[in-house]
Amino acid sequence: MPRIGAFVCWCGTNIAGTVDIEQVVQAVSEMSGIVYVKDYQYMCSEVGQNLVKTAIKEWQLERVIIASCSPRMHENTFRKAAKAAGLNPYLVEVANIREHCSWVHKNKEEATKKAIALIRAAVAKASLNTELIAKEIDVENRALVIGGGIAGIQTALDIAEAGYQVDVIEKSPSIGGKMAQIDKTFPTLDCSACILTPKMVDVASHPNINLYTYSEIESVNGFVGNFEVTIKQKARSVNLEKCTGCGICTEKCPSRKSKSEFDEGLRTRGAIYTPFPQAVPNVPVIDREHCLKFNTGKCGICEKLCPAGAIEFGQEDVLVTKKYGAVVVATGFDIIDLDKFGEYQYQNHPDVLTSLEFERLTNAAGPTAGKFIRPSNNKRPEKVVFIQCVGSRDVSSRGKSYCSKICCMYTAKQAMLIKDKYPDIEVYVFYIDVRTPGKNFDEFQRRAVEEYGVNYIKGMVGKIFPAGDKLIVHGVDSFTGDTLKIEADMVVLAAAAQAKPDAEVLGRKLAISTDTNNFFTEAHPKLRPVETHSAGIYLAGACQGPKDIPETVAQAGAAAAKVIGLLSKRKLVSNPCVSVVNEDLCNGCLSCLKICPYDAIAAKELATNNHGITSKRIVAKVNEALCQGCGGCTVACRPGAIDLKGFTNKQITAEVDALCH
Amino acid sequence: MMYSYYPGCTLKTKAQDLERFALISAQVLGIELAEQQDWQCCGAVYPLAEDEIAGKLSAVRSLAAAHSKGEKLITLCAACHHVIKRVNADMYSNEFVRKRVNNYLQLPKNYNGEAKVLHYLELLRDDVGFSKLAEQVRMPLTGRKIGAYYGCLLLRPSNVMNFDDAENPSILEDFITALGATAVKYPFRTECCGGYLTVNDQEANEMAANIINSAIGLEVEEILTACPLCKYNLEKELGTNTKVRIVYFTELLAEALAIK
C-alpha cells in the first residue's frame, strides 16, 4: 500500500458551507493507506499549495488526494505542485467535492456522506496510479487560417506579424467576407471598404502570408503541432501569375445571366468575373456552369482578348498537401433563407429586401451606384419599413431560437443611413426588443430615434399585402395596442444569422464539434472562448456564433495569440493519459478504430512465430500523439485489450467498488 | 385506384354542387370513390381543448373504417378535412387522446392514426398529378381570370395539415393552370372569411369584404373555394355585386372536363 496524503479544501464556504469538513477529515484519516490528512480554507492558494509540497517531503507521500473543486479547475495546479516537490504529477488524484457535491446538495449530512464516499473512491483509484511520463513532440511552425473574412484576415495578419508563416484558405474567389459587402459600419459609421480593403492588401503583400483563394479543405490529418492538410484549389481557369487584372475579359464576356453573389443577386455578372473591383486577388474566375465555352464549345472571347494570355480553359482542380502547427477556423456565417416567411412577400415582391441586399443597395459601389431606389420601379421610396427578428428568437420550425445579436445595431445603422441622405423619407422599425449592449451601442441606436426621427414601433408585422405599387404593412404597436397599416414603398427584413451550411462537414474533417445550431463549439464558454476541444484548432469570428466586427476582430486577435503561443514552443508536451493496446489480447476486430473520434487508431500487422511457423495477424495500434484520452475505445473493446493510461479499467473498477462500499 | 370517401353533412344538403361535380369528375379521371357507410357528422370544428374527446369520435370511426379497408380517406369539404386530419394527428401522436378514444370506441382493433387522409385537391395533385389532369381537360378555361381562395382550414396549422406552404401556397393556382385558366394570386387569398363568426355578428363582414376587394382589385372574375362556409360568407358579403362569382373548385373541374 503506497503512502497516501489527503488534502481537504473548504473553498471558503463553497464546500465548507455544505460539507462538514471536520467529519470528513476524521473519516479520511481512517481510510487504509492514508498517512496524512490536512484541511485548509483555500488549498489552491500559495499557502495551500505549500502545505501539499511540504507534506509530500516530510511524510514521504507517494500519492496525493486533493478533495476540492472539479479537476477541470485545478488538477493542473496541484500536479505542478507535486512535481515541484519531486512527485510524479500523475500520482495526484482530485476528488470533486464541490461541483459534484456541495454545490448540488442542500442537506449537510448527506453531502458530508457523499464527500467521504467520493474521497474513498479517489483513494482507491490513486493506490493504483502509476507514474506517467509525458513525451515531447515537434511543432511545425506554420499556421493555417480557414476563411478569409475579417476574422481570418485579422488572425492571419497578427500571426504573420509575429514572424510565423500563415496560409489562408478562402472558398470564394476573393477574401473580404461579409464585411466587404457592407456599406457603412456601426457604431461609428465609417465606410466598411475604407477600413477593410487596406487590410486585404496587407494580407496579399505580407511576406509571411500565402493566400489560397477559390480553395477548400479536402482533408485534415495529424494533431496539434503536426496537422497535415490537403487543400483543393478549384480550377480558376485564369492563371494567377499571368493575369494583370486589366478587366477586359469581365467586361466583354457575352454570358451575362448569372446573378452576382457579391451583390446579393441585385445585379448580373459575366461568366468570367471578379466579385468586386477591390477583390484580392484581383484576378477573375470563370464560372464554368455559365461559361459558353464550357457549355457549347464556342465563344472563348476572353481568351482572345486577354493581353496577358492568362486564360486557361484546361485548368483542373489541384490538390496540395501541407503541414501546419495550428489551425484557425474563421468561416463566418450566412443569413437564413426567407422561403418559409411567405407573409413578408420576399419571394413575391422586388421591393422586399433582406438586410444584406439593402447594404448593397445603399453602397456607393453597389448595383445602383449608391442611388437609393426601389428595385421595382427605380424610384426613390418615400416610406421604408424595417422588420427585425425575422427568424430570430423563433423556436418554430422556420426560425432560429437564438438572438442574432447584430440586427438591432445594423438596422439602426441602415435606418440612419437613409435619414442622413434623405431626411424626407419616413422610416419605421418594427422590433420585439432593442438589444444594444456594447460600447457606444445604445447611444448609437438612440441617435436613430432622437436625432434622426426613425419611428421605432415595439411590435411585429403580421403580414404584408401588396396593393398597387405599395406594400401595405399590417403591424401592431404593443404600447398603445393599436393595429397599424403602413403604406410602404420598401421593406427590409433583418433575417436571422445562421451557421454556414457546410460547417458540420468541415467540423467533421477537423474533428471539432458544432452546437445544435451548427456553430462551432468553443472549449469553454467563459474561460476558453477561442479554443476548440481539439488541441491546436482555434475559432475566430462569426463561425462560433453571431458577432459584429469589433467582437470578431477581438476574437481574431485572441486566436492569433493562442496560435503564436503554440508555435513559439518548439516542442510540445503530450498528454500521457493515452490508450495502450495489449497486443496479446487484441483480436483485431478494430471496433476501437471505428469509434475513435480522433482517428488515433490504426491497424497494424503483427508477425507471430509459433514454433517456427510464422503467421500474420492484425492488431490495433494507438497513435499516442493523436489520442486525446477520451476512453471511447476502452468500452468498445470486447476482449478488454485496450486500456487508458491513468484511467485503467482496474482503476475505474476500484473507484466504483469504493463508491459502492 | 379505390378510395374511401367521406362526404359530410353540408355536401348532402346546401353544398350539393361541391360533391356532384367532384363525383362525376372522379369517374372521368378514373378515380373510384366509395362513400363510407354510416359516416357521421365530423362536428364541423376541431375540438381544440385537450379534454374534449367526444367531439373526435366520429372522425375516428371514419378513419378506422378506411384504415381497415386499407384505403386512403378522401375528403372534399375543407372543414371536414380539417377536423379529420387533425384528429388523425392526435390519434397518431397524442397518447392521452388515443387511449381515451380507443377505450370508448372499442373498435375491433385499436386505431393509432395509421390512415392517410387526403383532400380531393391533394388527390389530384399527388395521386393523379396536375400534368395528367391537364391532359384530360377537354374544354380548357382559356382566358378566364380565376383567383384561388384558400381560407384557413386547409392550410393551418401547417405542421399538422401539411397541405401546402401556409403563407405562400400554390396548389389551387396549379389546379387552375391545369384547367387552362389564368390563375391570379391576390394578397388576401389565405385570409379568413369570418367563418362561424357569422352566427355571432350579423353586420357587415369586413373580413369577407377584404378578400373580395383584394380579388376584384386584380380583376379576378371567379373566386375558387373548397369550403361551403367560405362560399356562403363571401356570397353574402357580395350581395348583388356581380363583378365576381364564387365557385366550388369541382364545378370548374367538371366544366373543363366537359361534363358539367
Add this chain to the structure above:
Amino acid sequence: MIRVKITPNNKQSQLQYIREISGVNINKCIQCTKCSAGCPASARMDILPHEIIRLLQLGQVEKIFHSKSIWNCASCFVCTERCPRNIDIARLIEAIRLTIIRQPGKSKFKPDDVPGIIDDKMPQQVLVSGFRKYNR
C-alpha cells in the same frame, strides 16, 4: 376602472383550468405581437390576442372574461401558425371560451337564436360550428 392586481388569489383556479385544457405554456410568450398583427378579426376585438396572453400572465382572467375578443376569434389559426414561440393562441382562446360556457346558463348561442340568423342558403356547417363554439 380596475387597476391591475397581479394574479388575484380567487382567480388562480380558473387560470389553472385554462392552462390545463389548452395545454399551452403562456410563459413562453415574449409579447412580440405577431399574433395580433396578423389576426384578421382584430378589428372586432377590444383586447388583442397578445394582450390576452399578457393578461393571463398577470392572472387577470376577469378582464379577459369581459372582453368581446374571445367571442370574435374566428379560430383561423393565423396566430398559431406564425407565433415564433410555438404558442397555440387559438387553443388558448378556445380554452377561455370553454371556461365560461361550461358554466351553467353561460352559453352564448342558443337554439332560440337560430331563427333570427338563418337564411335559406346558410350551410348546416354554420349552425353546427356555432353550437360547438358557443354552446355547451
